[in-house]
Amino acid sequence: MSRRFQQVDVFSSVPIAGNPVAVVIDAEGLADEAMAAFARWTNLSETTFLLPPTSAAADYRLRIFTPGGELPFAGHPTLGSAHAWLGSGGVPKGERIVQECGIGLVEIRRDGAELAFAAPPLIRSGPVDSDTVREVTAALGLQPADVVDAEWVANGPDWMVVALTSGDLVREVTPDMAALGTQNVGLLGAHPDGLPGEPEVAFEVRAFVPGIGVPEDPVTGSLNAGIAVWLRREGKAPADYVAAQGTVLGRAGRIHVTDDGTDIWVGGAATTVIAGTVNL
Structure with missing residues (x-):
C-alpha cells in the first residue's frame, strides 16, 4: 500500500544539518512488526508513524521506533512529526497541537517557523x-x-546526564560503545562565552544510546528536555538558552529552551528534505 511519507530534518533551519526523522503519515492499519521492520530499514535514530488519536483531546497519535525497538516519547521525532502532520494538511483542534504518544499527551506550540514541545515531567x-x-x-x-555532576533525567527514555567541566571537553570525548552497553548517556558542558558568532549558545550536548542501535544521536530532544528540567530546577541555567548538539558528527543542531514559568519549552526549526510515498 502506498502511504504518504516525509523525511524531516529537525533542530536546524538548514537542511541536513540537524537530525532526520522518517515520518509515515498514513500509518493506519500497519502492524507493529511492519513498523519495526521499516524503522530497521531506514536505520535512522527514529522513524515515526502518524495514526488517528484515541484521546478526544489529541490531534493525532504517534508511535516512535528506533532500529532497536519502540520508544514511549522522543523529542526530535515529536517536532519532525508535527511538522510533517501540519505540512500534510493537519489542522489543530485548539491553539496548540496535541500529540498522543506512549507517555500520554504532549503539547506542541508554533513560534514562527519553529516548533516546541512542553518538556514532560x-x-x-x-x-x-x-x-x-x-x-x-x-x-x-x-x-x-x-x-562535575551526574543526574538521572529520564522522561520516557532512561537518560542519565553526565556534566563535564566544559563544552570543549564534551566535544573531545571518544566513548567505548561496547563498554557503555545499554546505558543511555548524555553529556553536558557549558560554553561560558558562547560560540563564535553565537553568544546565545550556553551548552554543548552529546547523546550515546548504543543499546538501541544508535551509537551517537545527532540532536536529541528528549535528552535536552530532561536536562532543561534539571538545570532549571537547580537554577543552573537561565530561563532562555540555546544548546548545541551534533558538532562532532558534522551537524549544527540548535535546541532552544524557554521556561515561561508554567512549562519548559524545547524547540527548534524543522525542514522537510524528502517528500513522497512509501510502499508498506
Missing part, C-alpha cells in the same frame, strides 16, 4: 550512584576530575 531523577558513574566515566575515557 521526569519519571526518574536524582543523582546517579557512584558505581555507575565510575563505569560510565571509564567507558567515556574520562577521569573522575572531568565530571
Whole structure:
C-alpha cells in the first residue's frame, strides 16, 4: 500500500544539518512488526508513524521506533512529526497541537517557523550512584576530575546526564560503545562565552544510546528536555538558552529552551528534505 511519507530534518533551519526523522503519515492499519521492520530499514535514530488519536483531546497519535525497538516519547521525532502532520494538511483542534504518544499527551506550540514541545515531567531523577558513574566515566575515557555532576533525567527514555567541566571537553570525548552497553548517556558542558558568532549558545550536548542501535544521536530532544528540567530546577541555567548538539558528527543542531514559568519549552526549526510515498 502506498502511504504518504516525509523525511524531516529537525533542530536546524538548514537542511541536513540537524537530525532526520522518517515520518509515515498514513500509518493506519500497519502492524507493529511492519513498523519495526521499516524503522530497521531506514536505520535512522527514529522513524515515526502518524495514526488517528484515541484521546478526544489529541490531534493525532504517534508511535516512535528506533532500529532497536519502540520508544514511549522522543523529542526530535515529536517536532519532525508535527511538522510533517501540519505540512500534510493537519489542522489543530485548539491553539496548540496535541500529540498522543506512549507517555500520554504532549503539547506542541508554533513560534514562527519553529516548533516546541512542553518538556514532560521526569519519571526518574536524582543523582546517579557512584558505581555507575565510575563505569560510565571509564567507558567515556574520562577521569573522575572531568565530571562535575551526574543526574538521572529520564522522561520516557532512561537518560542519565553526565556534566563535564566544559563544552570543549564534551566535544573531545571518544566513548567505548561496547563498554557503555545499554546505558543511555548524555553529556553536558557549558560554553561560558558562547560560540563564535553565537553568544546565545550556553551548552554543548552529546547523546550515546548504543543499546538501541544508535551509537551517537545527532540532536536529541528528549535528552535536552530532561536536562532543561534539571538545570532549571537547580537554577543552573537561565530561563532562555540555546544548546548545541551534533558538532562532532558534522551537524549544527540548535535546541532552544524557554521556561515561561508554567512549562519548559524545547524547540527548534524543522525542514522537510524528502517528500513522497512509501510502499508498506
